Amino acid sequence: MNExxxxxxxxxxxxxxxxxxxxxxxYKRTSDKLYGVVLRILRKPEFAERALSDAYxxxxxxxxxxxxxxxxxxxxxxxxxxxxxxxxxxERGLGLDEVAPEQGSEAEEPDPGREIGDDLKHLxxxxxxxxxxxxxxxxxxxxxxxxxxxxxxxxxAPAPTIRTWMLRGLEQIREGTTPL
Amino acid sequence: MKITDDTDLLxxxxxxxxxxxxxxxxxxxxxxREPTVAAAIMVWERRLAPLHELIVPVxxxxxxxxxxxxxxxxxxxxxxxxxxxxxxxxxxxAQSYKADTAMGLVQRMRxxxxxxxxxxxxxxxLAAYLGATLLRGH
Numbered sequence: 001m002n003e004x005x006x007x008x009x010x011x012x013x014x015x016x017x018x019x020x021x022x023x024x025x026x027y028k029r030t031s032d033k034l035y036g037v038v039l040r041i042l043r044k045p046e047f048a049e050r051a052l053s054d055a056y057x058x059x060x061x062x063x064x065x066x067x068x069x070x071x072x073x074x075x076x077x078x079x080x081x082x083x084x085x086x087x088x089x090x091e092r093g094l095g096l097d098e099v100a101p102e103q104g105s106e107a108e109e110p111d112p113g114r115e116i117g118d119d120l121k122h123l124x125x126x127x128x129x130x131x132x133x134x135x136x137x138x139x140x141x142x143x144x145x146x147x148x149x150x151x152x153x154x155x156x157a158p159a160p161t162i163r164t165w166m167l168r169g170l171e172q173i174r175e176g177t178t179p180l
Numbered sequence: 181m182k183i184t185d186d187t188d189l190l191x192x193x194x195x196x197x198x199x200x201x202x203x204x205x206x207x208x209x210x211x212x213r214e215p216t217v218a219a220a221i222m223v224w225e226r227r228l229a230p231l232h233e234l235i236v237p238v239x240x241x242x243x244x245x246x247x248x249x250x251x252x253x254x255x256x257x258x259x260x261x262x263x264x265x266x267x268x269x270x271x272x273x274a275q276s277y278k279a280d281t282a283m284g285l286v287q288r289m290r291x292x293x294x295x296x297x298x299x300x301x302x303x304x305x306l307a308a309y310l311g312a313t314l315l316r317g318h
Contacts, residue, residue, distance in 0.1 A: 020252055027245055032237035040233050056248045070222040075229035082197065090201035093295050101181055110234035120230035141198045148198045163193075170192040177227045 004029075005061070006074035015063035023060055026126050030074070031056075034081040041085040041145035042111075047092075052082040088146050108118040126176030127169075140165070183216050192232065195224035 007017075008030070015021030035057055039048040058080045066076055075162050133155060140146045140154075148166070152159040183191075194207045210244050211218040 020249075023252070024245070024249075027248070031244070033232075033235065034238050035240035035244075036235045036237040037232070040235065045241070049247075052240055052244050053248050053251065057251055058254060060223060071226055071229065075225065075232060078229070078232040078235075079225050086197045087201075087204070109236070111236050112234065116233050117230060120233045123227070123230045138196065139231075141196045142218055143230060143235070145197050147200055149200065151198070158183060160274075162200075166193060166196070166198055167189050169191055170196065173227055174188070174192065 005073055008077070009068055012059075012063045012066045012073060012076075015060060016066070020138040023056065024075040026059070026077075027056060032073070034077060037078055038085040038145055040080070043087060048085070050089045051081070051085040054088070058084060064170060075088055086145050089148065103163075110139070123173070123177060126173055130169050130172060134169045137162065137165060138169045182215075183220055187217070188220055191220045192224050192227075195228055197219060 004040050008026070011022045011026040012160075015026065027035065031052065035048065035052050038051040039045065042048045055077075058123055059077060062080065062116065066073070070076075071079065130138070137146075137155065140151065147152070148159050148162050149164045152165075155162065190199075190207065194204060199207065207217070211221055
């Protein structure tokens with residue numbers, strides 16, 4: 001287990017005890033990452049900022065329930081950021097137009113040039129067995145938060161068809177990955 | 181409750197993020213009362229988590245943290261440690277009794293969140309102190 005992961009767990013332990021300064025330390029270390037997550041999904045800074053606040057308040061409330069045996073700390077933080085962003089996106093019914101990248105938007109494409117871990121290599125190998133369209137749909141759903149309805153419009157296919165493709169993709173991932 | 185294959189894939193859709201608003205809410209409601217569904221969510225989170233490695237970090241504006249801080253519960257404001265009378269009593273005790281022990285207790289008590297625990301401990305502390313003084317007096 002790497003050093004940052006240990007530090008994140010320590011912060012989460014302290015936050016679970018109600019330590020506000022630990023939340024601030026955690027924010028300093030992780031907010032760039034989580035803002036990258038929510039900005040990619042929501043595109044507009046005003047929405048992304050709101051989702052980021054919401055994410056850390058969720059983290060504050062849920063820290064006592066964090067269990068390292070289920071999920072690495074960073075992944076757990078990303079989970080809360082994605083939930084906050086997706087809830088806001090769905091609640092507002094942000095359509096494709098509304099979340100279309102603004103001119104000069106800072107939300108960058110996921111960067112395939114980053115150094116990646118074995119788990120990700122394994123998952124990408126698994127995704128590589130899918131057809132190009134379903135694979136792209138899965139990635140758009142994960143990184144950009146596109147709903148079934150939005151994917152249906154973009155890929156010009158009925159929503160149930162989209163769902164069938166997604167389920168097939170998820171089955172593939174389930175077969176190819178053995179968590180724990 | 182053992183979850184079916186279909187439910188497990190629905191959980192996968194939830195974690196991936198393709199469900200619509202009402203479907204998300206429904207699944208969260210079920211997960212809140214069905215530990216097996218909640219567990220399935222975490223398994224899917226773990227399966228998809230490696231994807232986050234590719235996310236490009238972006239620095240948020242400086243205005244966000246103060247907003248978060250504002251929304252945190254202000255537990256200290258309700259605390260007896262903000263109550264001047266209580267503080268005065270503790271300080272008086274600290275001076276007249278064993279200074280370091282009393283301040284040590286204040287330090288430790290700052291860490292306790294529950295007011296019930298706090299009041300209980302303060303009462304015990306005062307009772308013990310008063311008891312000790314009274315005994316010494318006689």
